[in-house]
Amino acid sequence: MTDTLAGAPAPLPGSTRRPPLDPNAELLLEVKDLQVQFPTEDGMVNAVNGVSYEVRAGQTLAIVGESGSGKSVSSMAIMGLHDPKRTRISGSILLDGQELVGASQEKFRSIRSATAAMIFQDPQSSLHPLKKVGAQIAEAYQAHHKVSKAVAAKRAVEMLDRVGVPNPDKRAKQLPGEFSGGMRQRAMIALGLVNDPKLLIADEPTTALDVTVQAQILDLMNDLQAEFGSAIIMITHDLAVVAEVADHVLVMYAGRSVEFGTAPQVLAQPRHPYTWGLLSSVPSLTADVGSELKPIAGNPPSLLNLPSGCSFRPRCKYSDRVAGDRCAAELPEFREVPGEPGRLFRCHLEDPATIFADEVAPTLE
């Protein structure tokens, strides 16, 4: 394995489960320097402090990070799900040509479900427990289409059928509580896709599910994407899931984007020390047994009081490779990786490729 990891950026095999990338796909979502802050009694919580990424039609971006890294908060900003009275949002979110930072609730209502839809980790609490599943899907359809109840109900049954719910006629008349976890997540996906949105945001859609059901849902999302052509933002903490579904990957840490690239680039030739740490922490199904895992020392910083300079510095093993006290003094730009166009990272290291190849890659397998 090491020989494919080491060395110059040789052409990497793409994820075998994904079709090849179309570089000319239409730019659907462009997020630039997004910041989200929550004023609290204890001070300002800097949940998102500068995130930039783009998503193209029909492609999947995975946003990876630990709890508190801002991955959910930044995506909720796209859907307008933050209370405008209690949140400060700045930067720019261009979805399908429309600016969403500062947009009215009216505008968000027209976007939600029609242009962009979101599905959540816990389908138990995101479906109405006392409304029939079919009626909930039909209602979402009617919100954007002037059709009769009967037509909407028929569409709901069709959608349930599409996402692989058996006996969709009967199931549409049941309450969410009568569904199993996997079936409920399928119903959530049907609800998300009923208006054929251009963008589907999936926030940890399989975290609450068992592995065999997770595999079913990930397959389903891949199939539906091929059929509907939606772009997907997949929020997850599971790097192995990323490997299975993503075209591009954005790694977040303490509210900032720290690395961006295609999935094979980020997972096989990562450039940011935090990504190195994440990859080393996971025991794989093929690694040597009995060896120690290599955790990232320490804890993520408090969002109330971020460290100066690079937020990852207190846990970083490589900050002494940077001349002077730059890591503490200066926040690194989210800049292109030297010699690798299209890849971005936020680090002062001059030659991360060599450090990774010489020191990190050999320890990964």
Add this chain to the structure above:
Amino acid sequence: MTDNTTDAATPADEVNLGKHRAAEEAETIVHETSRERETLLKVTDLVKHFPVKEYSGLFPKTLQTHAVDGVSFDLAKGETLGLVGESGCGKTTTGRLVTRLLDPTSGSIEFEGRDIAQLKEKELRPMRRDMQLIFQDPYGSLNPRFTVLKIIGAPLEIHGLVPKNKIKARVQELLELVGLNPEHVNRYPNEFSGGQRQRIGIARALAVEPKLIVADEPVSALDVSIQAQVMNLMGKLRKELGISFVFIAHDLGIVRHFCDRIAVMYLGKIVEMGDREDIYEKPQHPYTQALLSAAPDLNVVRGAEPGERIRLVGDLPSPINPPSGCRFRTRCWKAQEICAAEEPLLTPAEGKPEHTIACHFPEVKSDLVVEVDAS
């Protein structure tokens, strides 16, 4: 968020571990395939049924949930047994039965040769010292109104292990052992991060110097980078203190990393049990094969050829009315008539007596997990 300096980075390896009862006995630790081992725990035909009421007719009917239905395994001193399976397979119930947090419906649990399955609470109490639990939820399993001193000190006091005036010193020693700052004895659980709380839970379990720890999903509530910290800590404790573990988890990578032997459970029964290599490299039960092939694999993007994919359809059947014969047959692609008529028993694989499979049509499949050349 508290003090960052105390977590993980603390070189806990340098801490003097002190004398531990299990460590003295652990000189006889025998790993993996060697069978000349000293048995610590022997579970035979363990059954637990929970009554559930069904209110469909005029009179409510009492039905039985077959949570654990005839589970047998043994655990040697210093050994780690992994229990894996999907939610509802009975792995947590098994862990709680073994430690007698639940009363078994039938079956025997021999701990150091003594059957504890039917012991009364009073007789059990002195034995509680020998077996401890670590829970999944580091938030729910610590009393938020108790200081760390009280949480970890309570078992010391109850079992009278340390004179009252020395409890604080012992608690500080334990905190150091698990890589926390000993000065934090007077803090409350909410002042610690998730990973640190899990360390407190581990320190509490260690306080009574147990011979057996049942760890129920100890890291699944933690972030990946923190998971590795806690797993390394548990690995160190196992090695240095010689504690035996029953390790319950759904993450197959972590189980492979930590466990010598693995039992795969499905709907209240063990369907396959064997050494790590048997289960991960030569799984024979269709369910084990499906479970392994469903786990997403990072190596896919590194250019590894993906192994064969098996996709299970449908959901777990209800444990109230489990299928006849083999319980997996409703989702199994190999199922034949015999599977519905006759329940397969755990049978040793050819030439490997310690690798047992409960299937009418076992078959070795080794290309499920992506093969990576180690060189």
